[in-house]
Amino acid sequence: MILTRDIEKCFNDSKQTCSTFINDTNRVEYYYYTVPFIRQGQVKGAIVYHGTYQGYAPAANMIIVLIWATAFLFCGALSLLYIVLSKKIVNPLLDMNKTTRQIAAGDFSVRVPANSTDELKELSDSINYMASQLEDTEDARRRFLENVSHELRSPITVIRSMLQVIIEKKVSSDKQVYYTEMILNEVLRMSQLINDLMDLTHIQSSDFKLEYERVDIAELLRRSIAKFESIFTEKKIVMRITFDEYFAAYIRGDELRLVQIFDNLIKNAASYTPETGDILVESSEDGKWVSVTISNSGEGISPEDLPYIFERFYKANKARNSEGVGLGLAITKQLIILHGGTIEVESTNGVSCFKVAFPAEI
Numbered sequence: 001m002i003l004t005r006d007i008e009k010c011f012n013d014s015k016q017t018c019s020t021f022i023n024d025t026n027r028v029e030y031y032y033y034t035v036p037f038i039r040q041g042q043v044k045g046a047i048v049y050h051g052t053y054q055g056y057a058p059a060a061n062m063i064i065v066l067i068w069a070t071a072f073l074f075c076g077a078l079s080l081l082y083i084v085l086s087k088k089i090v091n092p093l094l095d096m097n098k099t100t101r102q103i104a105a106g107d108f109s110v111r112v113p114a115n116s117t118d119e120l121k122e123l124s125d126s127i128n129y130m131a132s133q134l135e136d137t138e139d140a141r142r143r144f145l146e147n148v149s150h151e152l153r154s155p156i157t158v159i160r161s162m163l164q165v166i167i168e169k170k171v172s173s174d175k176q177v178y179y180t181e182m183i184l185n186e187v188l189r190m191s192q193l194i195n196d197l198m199d200l201t202h203i204q205s206s207d208f209k210l211e212y213e214r215v216d217i218a219e220l221l222r223r224s225i226a227k228f229e230s231i232f233t234e235k236k237i238v239m240r241i242t243f244d245e246y247f248a249a250y251i252r253g254d255e256l257r258l259v260q261i262f263d264n265l266i267k268n269a270a271s272y273t274p275e276t277g278d279i280l281v282e283s284s285e286d287g288k289w290v291s292v293t294i295s296n297s298g299e300g301i302s303p304e305d306l307p308y309i310f311e312r313f314y315k316a317n318k319a320r321n322s323e324g325v326g327l328g329l330a331i332t333k334q335l336i337i338l339h340g341g342t343i344e345v346e347s348t349n350g351v352s353c354f355k356v357a358f359p360a361e362i
């Protein structure tokens, strides 16, 4: 009998035994399992277990089913996770990657589609903001080049045709002098444009520095007004100043640049005031700010033009103003800002009014 043999073996060898036996009658396979119980090196007894595998078959099958079900569920969960991650993270990231590549290639009109999740929304908003800023810069650059080309093309066309006439001797010597003067005017206009452009670029650069000193704004205004006296007389413009010769209003600023600011504003007033019109120059000081207001009569500036009046090359009522190039106010505003000041414009009932303020120096 196997059981007896196994127990003997277990006692003799002090080792576990395991054996199987198939019953001829019922064809069931039995197993025997003996474990020695050893104390002080001697086998004192043995634990014997015997049974059939049959009871375990369903359990084994169950375990296999469970393993497959778990594997299946795991794969399902993994696929679900992949789908969710793709939808929430991977796809938006791919969109962003595609958009940034298009932006890098120069197409600033593209935007990241609005399908990002909360986590990625901030990033996609930043990319879209960057694209819109680049688009604005590109538009400004294109407009700037168009304006420069336009402002240079017209004088060059005039100069070319005048020179042609002079060279072909088609006009009397009197007219030749007249044409030569016109050519000189156009050349001066072009050089003024180039100087203004270079000046604007210079004052907008990061290394531009103002030479600060204590400056009397009232005195600068008096000097600027005096410079354009001949135009006021010629156009019979009535010029009124609200402060007397003893008034002084001090700020800390760059005198040469402050002269440039007031020359531009007074020159504009002189240019855009019609004959027999009037100009009013006011100045005051309240301990904190020095204010200057220059108002002039005329056609005024339309509400559509007002928001753009300080932009480069912007000319209100374009058809009538062919003289200037539209850089004066852009330079003026930039210089005022660099001095820590402000400039505002109003236009009502044909009166244009430029209000400037600088921090006062006591």
Ligand SMILES: Nc1ncnc2c1ncn2[C@@H]1O[C@H](COP(=O)(O)OP(=O)(O)OP(=O)(O)O)[C@@H](O)[C@H]1O
Residues within 6 Å of the ligand: 196, 268, 269, 272, 273, 296, 298, 300, 301, 309, 314, 315, 316, 317, 321, 323, 324, 325, 326, 327, 328, 329, 330, 352
């Ligand atoms: N005092 C003013 N009264 C009415 N319109 C004005 C006045 N100042 C400026 N403008 C309008 O604003 C526009 C822009 O002025 P800005 O001084 O920048 O350029 P500009 O005078 O045309 O040329 P420039 O570069 O030679 O000064 C002018 O073309 C004019 O239409």
Ligand SMILES: [Mg+2]
Residues within 6 Å of the ligand: 264, 267, 268, 324, 328, 329
């Ligand atoms: Mg001007």
